[in-house]
Amino acid sequence: MKTTIHARKLLAILCGSIAFVFLVGLACNSAAQTQVPTAVVAMPAFPWPPPKPSAIASLDLGASTTLSTAKLTLGDIDDRIDEALVAGGYEEKSYFGIPGGFARVTRIEQINPDGLPDYSNRWIPEISGMSIKEFSLSKYFEALFTAPKGHYRIFVFMVTSNLIVQSGTPVSRDEAQDWIVEGANKLPTELRSAPYTEDHSCTVYVYEFVQPGYGEQAEQNVPSNITGKEHLERAGLWDKLEE
Amino acid sequence: MSIAMFKCQTRLMAVWVVGCIILLLVAWLQIVFGHYGENGRDVIEWLLSSIIPILSLVTGVWGNNALKKVKNAEKVSKGIYRAVLAVSVFYLIFLGLIFAIQPMVARPPLEVVKDSSLIVAPLQGVMCAFIGIFFTQNKK
Numbered sequence: 380m381k382t383t384i385h386a387r388k389l390l391a392i393l394c395g396s397i398a399f400v401f402l403v404g405l406a407c408n409s410a411a412q413t414q415v416p417t418a419v420v421a422m423p424a425f426p427w428p429p430p431k432p433s434a435i436a437s438l439d440l441g442a443s444t445t446l447s448t449a450k451l452t453l454g455d456i457d458d459r460i461d462e463a464l465v466a467g468g469y470e471e472k473s474y475f476g477i478p479g480g481f482a483r484v485t486r487i488e489q490i491n492p493d494g495l496p497d498y499s500n501r502w503i504p505e506i507s508g509m510s511i512k513e514f515s516l517s518k519y520f521e522a523l524f525t526a527p528k529g530h531y532r533i534f535v536f537m538v539t540s541n542l543i544v545q546s547g548t549p550v551s552r553d554e555a556q557d558w559i560v561e562g563a564n565k566l567p568t569e570l571r572s573a574p575y576t577e578d579h580s581c582t583v584y585v586y587e588f589v590q591p592g593y594g595e596q597a598e599q600n601v602p603s604n605i606t607g608k609e610h611l612e613r614a615g616l617w618d619k620l621e622e
Numbered sequence: 623m624s625i626a627m628f629k630c631q632t633r634l635m636a637v638w639v640v641g642c643i644i645l646l647l648v649a650w651l652q653i654v655f656g657h658y659g660e661n662g663r664d665v666i667e668w669l670l671s672s673i674i675p676i677l678s679l680v681t682g683v684w685g686n687n688a689l690k691k692v693k694n695a696e697k698v699s700k701g702i703y704r705a706v707l708a709v710s711v712f713y714l715i716f717l718g719l720i721f722a723i724q725p726m727v728a729r730p731p732l733e734v735v736k737d738s739s740l741i742v743a744p745l746q747g748v749m750c751a752f753i754g755i756f757f758t759q760n761k762k
Contacts, residue, residue, distance in 0.1 A: 524652050
């Protein structure tokens with residue numbers, strides 16, 4: 380008789396415990412679902428000092444006629460860069476924090492050896508066949524007899540009040556092409572509203588890579604065969620940035 | 623309708639010699655300019671195995687007939703001659719296309735050449751059959 384009473388008590392305690400655990404779990408779950416994440420995600424940092432570029436260009440954005448009259452912020456400078464980049468076909472944004480400012484990176488693009496974008500295969504990071512649309516006999520014979528090569532480029536716009544001294548070591552294509560997905564989608568408000576002073580400058584680092592054949596590792600082309608300014612001109616950015 | 627065998631063999635040999643010279647020249651230039659990197663030898667081996675058997679047969683038979691005193695006694699059906707000529711031209715153009723399409727495809731040139739063997743081998747068989755029929759025709 381006593382054993383039966385004990386067994387019933389034990390069963391009641393067990394059922395009660397299960398019900399308690401279930402209810403607590405349910406409460407925690409619903410609380411987690413309604414909770415709004417409040418943690419601030421830090422802006423990713425660009426490798427600093429920056430890797431050795433293939434070419435460099437300096438932009439005088441603060442002195443341009445349309446911007447010089449107003450009290451400039453880093454946001455205004457970013458808008459100016461954004462306008463030029465969007466016009467040039469670079470619509471993806473990737474921002475990094477650098478000491479004293481920010482860096483903006485473009486997606487890796489396939490270019491011709493002369494620096495003009497290879498429009499038919501621009502966003503393909505692999506050696507591509509010649510397109511019928513852009514057929515020319517000189518290009519055809521060049522491709523028929525010479526080794527197939529891939530040329531790629533990434534622009535990094537750095538707006539900072541600090542000195543920029545590059546690290547001296549080149550960067551691999553795999554590492555550099557990940558910058559576009561590793562960066563932030565926009566500038567934080569505090570950085571956007573920060574004033575663009577006389578100490579600030581906008582420097583463009585051009586990273587150019589050459590793939591010597593199908594399936595082969597692309598190497599950084601240091602120095603590039605053309606200057607940083609020529610890279611910007613041929614990408615259709617220079618005129619927009621210097622307007 | 624028949625035509626002198628030696629005349630046909632001369633034309634056929636001319637087509638083969640000219641075609642092979644062009645193909646070898648293109649392959650050589652590609653190798654010299656580094657189109658295949660370090661794999662140039664593989665391409666030359668592939669090309670020679672595709673053209674040399676038929677080229678040597680055509681030139682050998684022509685040479686043998688050229689040494690004969692009476693050259694135009696043997697006749698051959700014009701239809702067979704035209705068929706052999708057409709197949710020869712098609713075969714040589716096909717080999718040329720294997721080089722010509724390389725800039726248009728996004729694949730390593732050596733792979734394009736090697737994969738084409740799957741079609742070149744049976745084509746070569748058909749080519750040999752036509753040449754064999756042609757050379758065994760003999761209307762006096």
